[in-house]
Amino acid sequence: MSPGEISEIIKNHILAAGFDRCGLTGATELSHEKERLRRWLERGCHGEMDYLVRNFEKRTNASLLFEGAKSVAVALMSYSGADTPEGDSEVPVVSRYITSVDYHTVLKDRLHQALAAVKEELPDIRGRIFVDSAPVMEKALAVRAGLGRQGRNSLLIVPGGGSFYFIGTIVFNLEAEYDAPDLSDPCMSCRKCIDACPTGAISEEGFLNAARCISYLTVEKKREIPGEFMGELRNRLFGCDICQDVCPHNSNSAPCSVEELRRDGRLDSMTRQEWEELTPELFDNLFTGTTVERCGYDTFMRNVRFLKQR
Numbered sequence: 001m002s003p004g005e006i007s008e009i010i011k012n013h014i015l016a017a018g019f020d021r022c023g024l025t026g027a028t029e030l031s032h033e034k035e036r037l038r039r040w041l042e043r044g045c046h047g048e049m050d051y052l053v054r055n056f057e058k059r060t061n062a063s064l065l066f067e068g069a070k071s072v073a074v075a076l077m078s079y080s081g082a083d084t085p086e087g088d089s090e091v092p093v094v095s096r097y098i099t100s101v102d103y104h105t106v107l108k109d110r111l112h113q114a115l116a117a118v119k120e121e122l123p124d125i126r127g128r129i130f131v132d133s134a135p136v137m138e139k140a141l142a143v144r145a146g147l148g149r150q151g152r153n154s155l156l157i158v159p160g161g162g163s164f165y166f167i168g169t170i171v172f173n174l175e176a177e178y179d180a181p182d183l184s185d186p187c188m189s190c191r192k193c194i195d196a197c198p199t200g201a202i203s204e205e206g207f208l209n210a211a212r213c214i215s216y217l218t219v220e221k222k223r224e225i226p227g228e229f230m231g232e233l234r235n236r237l238f239g240c241d242i243c244q245d246v247c248p249h250n251s252n253s254a255p256c257s258v259e260e261l262r263r264d265g266r267l268d269s270m271t272r273q274e275w276e277e278l279t280p281e282l283f284d285n286l287f288t289g290t291t292v293e294r295c296g297y298d299t300f301m302r303n304v305r306f307l308k309q310r
């Protein structure tokens with residue numbers, strides 16, 4: 001079978017599994033991105049996320065993910081559609097990506113469906129699925145696979161679709177026909193995200209200092225949030241979408257079409273007082289099966305306390 005036919009089979013089944021877009025690229029070293037990642041780590045932009053230092057070679061070269069890896073299929077699923085409140089003083093904001101079901105579960109299930117269907121047509125194919133579960137540079141691979149470009153806010157911007165996408169990958173052991181990388185500049189003279197970021201986490205050159213980013217501070221950071229950010233979180237309780245909300249590419253973002261990724265409306269109506277009085281039982285009721293469950297009650301309540309001190 002030709003690489004073009006293999007590519008068509010893979011893409012068809014990934015799209016049939018409910019993904020909005022799919023592109024293919026070779027599992028090779030990401031040499032440019034590797035140097036950029038090295039500089040980013042040297043500057044300490046990763047904060048306490050030491051896992052980003054580990055497996056550096058593997059992270060920048062998908063061929064090392066398993067013996068015989070040749071191709072990477074990158075699959076995008078939109079989660080746009082839920083408008084989060086502006087963050088007035090009575091309505092703390094939980095980020096848009098907190099959907100009714102943990103997106104890792106949804107994407108993995110769908111990718112497994114797609115892989116099973118591909119195997120029926122290509123019995124010799126082997127594939128491994130990754131959704132934030134291994135050292136994979138999903139956004140860089142998505143760019144290589146022709147799906148868009150990274151904007152100054154570091155996020156993948158999909159032409160005509162915006163940036164509210166979850167990314168999953170399947171690494172295959174067969175060569176396929178690859179998509180041409182998108183070489184356009186999605187930002188041009190725009191700097192809306194730089195100006196809007198409350199903590200100054202985005203630099204002119206598009207280097208995102210995760211150690212200053214509210215998403216990192218409220219989700220990834222294990223210790224206390226540093227006092228210098230007091231009053232700077234714009235009422236963001238878990239995650240932050242400000243640099244996406246202001247991005248012109250999201251004015252017509254592609255709507256989410258997957259039922260499990262719909263937003264639980266209760267998250268957007270809870271008052272400040274209700275969050276402050278959240279019990280472990282209510283936390284479980286709201287967040288079991290969602291991405292917030294991974295961070296746990298104690299971390300979540302640390303964020304609530306931090307906002308209270310503003």
Ligand code: SF4
Nearest residue numbers: 197213214240242243
């Ligand atoms: S997510 Fe929020 S804090 Fe992080 S870079 Fe974007 S606007 Fe800044």
Ligand code: SF4
Nearest residue numbers: 151152187190193247
């Ligand atoms: S807001 Fe402007 S500068 Fe920032 S990512 Fe979007 S287009 Fe680029």
